[in-house]
Amino acid sequence: MIIEIEGLTKVYENKIRAVDDVSLDIEEGEVFGLLGPNGAGKTTLIHILATLIKPTAGTARVNGYDIMREQDMVRRSIGIVFQDPSSDDLLTGYENLKLHALMFNVPQAEREGRIRRLLELVGLSKRATDRVRYYSGGMRRRLELARGLLHSPRVLFLDEPTLGLDPQSREHVWGYIEELVKGGGLSIIITTHYMEEAERLCDRIAIIDQGKIAVLDTPRSLKEAIGGEVVRLKIKDPNLEDLDLNYIKKADRRGDYLYLTVEEASKHLQEILKRVGEVESVELRTPTLNDVFLHYTGKEMREGTPEGGYVERIIQARERR
Amino acid sequence: MRELTGLYALWLREFIVFRRERSRIASALFMPLLWIFIFGTGLGSKVSIAGMDYRTFIFPGILSMAILFTSLFFGVYIVWDRKIDFLKEVMVAPLSRTTIFMGKVIGGITDSLLESAIILVFGLFIGISYTPYSLTVAYLFIILLAIGMVSMGLIIGSLMESPEGFGMVVSFVAFPMFFLSGALFHVDDLPAWLAFLVFLDPVTYAVDGLRGTLLGVSRFSLALDLALLALFSSSMVIIGTQIFNRMKV
Numbered sequence: 001m002i003i004e005i006e007g008l009t010k011v012y013e014n015k016i017r018a019v020d021d022v023s024l025d026i027e028e029g030e031v032f033g034l035l036g037p038n039g040a041g042k043t044t045l046i047h048i049l050a051t052l053i054k055p056t057a058g059t060a061r062v063n064g065y066d067i068m069r070e071q072d073m074v075r076r077s078i079g080i081v082f083q084d085p086s087s088d089d090l091l092t093g094y095e096n097l098k099l100h101a102l103m104f105n106v107p108q109a110e111r112e113g114r115i116r117r118l119l120e121l122v123g124l125s126k127r128a129t130d131r132v133r134y135y136s137g138g139m140r141r142r143l144e145l146a147r148g149l150l151h152s153p154r155v156l157f158l159d160e161p162t163l164g165l166d167p168q169s170r171e172h173v174w175g176y177i178e179e180l181v182k183g184g185g186l187s188i189i190i191t192t193h194y195m196e197e198a199e200r201l202c203d204r205i206a207i208i209d210q211g212k213i214a215v216l217d218t219p220r221s222l223k224e225a226i227g228g229e230v231v232r233l234k235i236k237d238p239n240l241e242d243l244d245l246n247y248i249k250k251a252d253r254r255g256d257y258l259y260l261t262v263e264e265a266s267k268h269l270q271e272i273l274k275r276v277g278e279v280e281s282v283e284l285r286t287p288t289l290n291d292v293f294l295h296y297t298g299k300e301m302r303e304g305t306p307e308g309g310y311v312e313r314i315i316q317a318r319e320r321r
Numbered sequence: 322m323r324e325l326t327g328l329y330a331l332w333l334r335e336f337i338v339f340r341r342e343r344s345r346i347a348s349a350l351f352m353p354l355l356w357i358f359i360f361g362t363g364l365g366s367k368v369s370i371a372g373m374d375y376r377t378f379i380f381p382g383i384l385s386m387a388i389l390f391t392s393l394f395f396g397v398y399i400v401w402d403r404k405i406d407f408l409k410e411v412m413v414a415p416l417s418r419t420t421i422f423m424g425k426v427i428g429g430i431t432d433s434l435l436e437s438a439i440i441l442v443f444g445l446f447i448g449i450s451y452t453p454y455s456l457t458v459a460y461l462f463i464i465l466l467a468i469g470m471v472s473m474g475l476i477i478g479s480l481m482e483s484p485e486g487f488g489m490v491v492s493f494v495a496f497p498m499f500f501l502s503g504a505l506f507h508v509d510d511l512p513a514w515l516a517f518l519v520f521l522d523p524v525t526y527a528v529d530g531l532r533g534t535l536l537g538v539s540r541f542s543l544a545l546d547l548a549l550l551a552l553f554s555s556s557m558v559i560i561g562t563q564i565f566n567r568m569k570v
Contacts, residue, residue, distance in 0.1 A: 072415045
């Protein structure tokens with residue numbers, strides 16, 4: 001196990017339980033996703049594992065080192081790309097990487113070579129001597145990804161790696177992550193509230209809600225666990241009484257919509273429509289992680305909530321400086 | 322060795338930024354030069370203290386003022402580091418908090434030392450002469466004062482959320498320390514209440530020591546000035562290290 005978490009809890013001064021008794025094992029070489037809405041406690045959990053925040057209770061080991069007693073060894077084992085931009089924008093991309101290499105004591109003989117290779121990997125070789133101030137949001141993210149890898153960590157934490165990026169930059173970042181995974185040996189922990197991201201990259205996913213793990217499994221099993229397809233009906237007055245049938249696993253009413261989880265839905269759709277009443281529109285689909293999230297937490301998960309996107313943060317920081 | 326390389330990295334960052342923001346040094350020099358050449362010359366045409374013209378008398382005081390302000394206000398960069406989240410990047414590095422604090426201190430005193438060198442050169446224009454000995458002793462005082470004040474600025478900065486708040490608090494600290502230090506007046510024969518405040522101010526001992534070594538006039542012995550200033554600066558370093566150890570990101 002590259003990460004072992006036992007009963008980890010963080011209660012902030014305002015009494016909010018950001019992380020609530022989380023236990024979890026992550027295997028070497030695994031890409032592990034922490035999926036949840038903003039404020040679910042994903043970032044707090046990652047910051048605890050990265051030794052930036054002390055837990056209120058519980059323990060964890062990263063690469064075999066205790067996060068409280070062996071902080072230096074933990075820090076040497078991990079790389080982290082923070083949710084908010086954390087490079088110095090008065091320095092060039094190359095300078096940011098060089099400082100990181102010095103702080104992490106990358107052997108001098110390897111320093112320049114590694115910087116060059118990583119700049120190439122993230123496609124920034126040509127912009128290396130430009131100040132980070134003049135980078136786009138996507139470029140800055142890529143630089144910080146390179147920085148997180150510079151000291152050859154065993155574990156890489158990516159906190160919302162594509163938050164606020166345009167679709168093309170997002171595709172780039174995903175590509176790099178997939179490249180890294182192919183290399184093997186590196187374990188990656190990703191927090192995200194993009195379903196698509198979790199589904200594409202992760203071997204296993206833990207759905208986090210209010211500091212607790214609601215469910216943990218592979219993306220495929222999570223979807224299978226719902227036990228059928230999802231039928232979404234736009235309907236004013238559903239006749240729910242007549243619907244009490246064996247093949248309907250679950251019924252949820254949200255606003256104007258009725259969500260039904262149905263076994264062999266295509267076969268039963270006709271009968272449902274007959275009984276439920278007058279329907280404005282119908283949609284049949286295989287379950288998405290969004291449905292999984294709804295299923296386990298009883299809440300809808302919306303994408304792209306503007307918590308302060310990456311690019312906006314850069315603009316703000318620039319104006320302030 | 323690891324910690325030393327880290328210390329070098331932290332200093333290097335401050336130095337690169339300092340080099341890119343040359344306006345910083347120009348603005349830092351502006352006030353001291355106004356004090357020396359305008360205020361000093363103006364008042365000096367009528368006033369002399371301890372047998373020397375006023376402009377010469379206040380020169381060590383204005384030098385101390387420049388160090389005091391530049392060093393204290395350097396603390397704002399720790400507020401910025403937190404704001405631009407660079408602090409997180411530093412805090413996940415495998416370096417001791419003491420190293421991180423000292424890296425910032427060394428970065429800060431570099432600014433002050435360069436500024437002091439330029440002010441000392443301007444001293445030549447108003448007739449101050451230096452010997453290798455007087456310059457060595459002067460730099461001892463300059464370094465100690467800079468270490469103490471950068472540390473104090475970083476302590477305040479690490480407790481503040483916003484640059485504006487930092488500016489307010491530091492002004493409240495910096496101006497009294499400047500006016501009470503005897504930079505502009507002789508600290509002999511003061512009313513008891515004022516003398517008490519003056520002797521409480523650590524900058525007093527830097528001004529007195531610099532005046533002693535550069536002009537040959539001082540209230541206390543150089544050894545006492547040096548000892549008290551060293552006591553102040555080392556306390557600030559110790560407190561600062563403690564606070565960095567507990568600092569949240």
